[in-house]
Amino acid sequence: MKLVRFTAGDGAAQWGVLNGTQVQVTRGMGGEPTGETLDAAGVTLLAPAEPSKIVCVGRNYLDHIRELGNDTGDLPAEPGIFLKGPNTLAEPGGAVQRPDWTQNFHFEGELALVIGQRARNLTPDTALAAVAGYTCALDLTARDLQKTDLQWFRAKAADRFCPLGPWLETDFDPRDVRVQTRVNGQTRQDGRTAQMIFPVVDILVYLTRFVTLEPGDVVLTGTPEGVGPVGPGDTVEVEVSGLGVLVTPIV
Template identity: 60%
Template sequence: MKLIRFLPSGSQAPLWGLIDGESVVVTDGPGGDGTSISFPLDSVRLLAPAETPKIVCVGRNYLDHIRELGNDDQNLPAEPGLFLKLPNTLADPGAVVPYPAFTENFHYEGELAAVIGRTMKDVSEEEALGHVLGYSCAVDLTARDRQKSDLQWTRAKSADLFCPLGPWIETELDPAKSRVTTRVNGEVRQDGTTDLMIFPVARVLSYISTFMTLERGDVVLTGTPCGVGELHPGDRVDVTVDGVGTLSVSIGERA
């Protein structure tokens, strides 16, 4: 089932719904019951499918990405390395993200995102996936030079629109058997499978929940495969997660 957050034509009030063929059936919230109201799918504007208080991200979670950074298999992380993106980073499907004025090295990182469906605190790995509403596509946009120069990663990772998300939430997906592909201007740059994750999604969620309560609507970005690279004004980025769909955004002129 595909859940979307959207704007009906001519409206400024976001709604939640589920895709039913060529229509969108309005629901009483993400994953809620359907109502009698529906809209043609091609008449609505898709929004980032989250109203999130926090976005938790895992760094260096794919073995091939670890290797491309110059690390060998003897120096793998012992536990997930986490950082945060703030809610201001959310960007809608189809958004134009201005090239940030404060960086000369703007990068894409295509990722599988998990959207939490119910509160998680001290949840076991075996039970973790039962707390997930569904999965989406994300781009972890990064000012790579500022990631290296700044004391913390706030500017590098949490500037406005640095987390495009969408196009929807897919509730029927096995996160252990998914493929993540990133294309820039139609050229494949990343192509990895989630079985290359050092820490599977269930373990990541369980680990986070040992010290941080994950609430309904929170988003967890689960890491990026190898092939990260630079973006320029005018570029188009497409992130596809098999079984979910494709998220597309463009890079605008320098802000």
């Protein structure tokens, strides 16, 4: 199923199931149908998550480690984790303003997942059952400030630095899918999740040793090689095979 979070007219945010040209309204993410059906053309999609936190894995593809010059030692022994706040979410199709306080504003296309149930001390056998669905993410980064921030706070966690969407796909195998990023129609990133140093199951098992993941929390899984700068007038598309395309204009 494709789970969508949306507004209709001037109404409050709602959840539903996208079925062709119709949206069946539900009681929350993956909840029971309310009986109301809307025309999909008449709704505005929102980021398909209501997280308490967004947990991100950095440097999870070897070629990306190399392109940033971070391959001077052994491969990471454990996932490198950083956080974004709920303030970073941006809706699919929504514009993101290039900040005037960075001179090197980068795109990073990624596979993301949204947690569906409270998760602590997951095992390899139970990890994927905690996932409500998968989607596309754009991890926007002030690359110059990433080198000076103590914990990448400005570089990664400024407002609207995490476009997410367009929907959550519940029936999805994350082990070997294509992750592409295009800028103005030109392919800039083209990798596969099978190239991850730490696959999705390992990430979830690792995270939940230390942190309780709550329903609605988001996990970003890392970006392939090919990252680079964007500026006003550029349009970034992140496509994960089977999950649709996340479009983000930069203004």
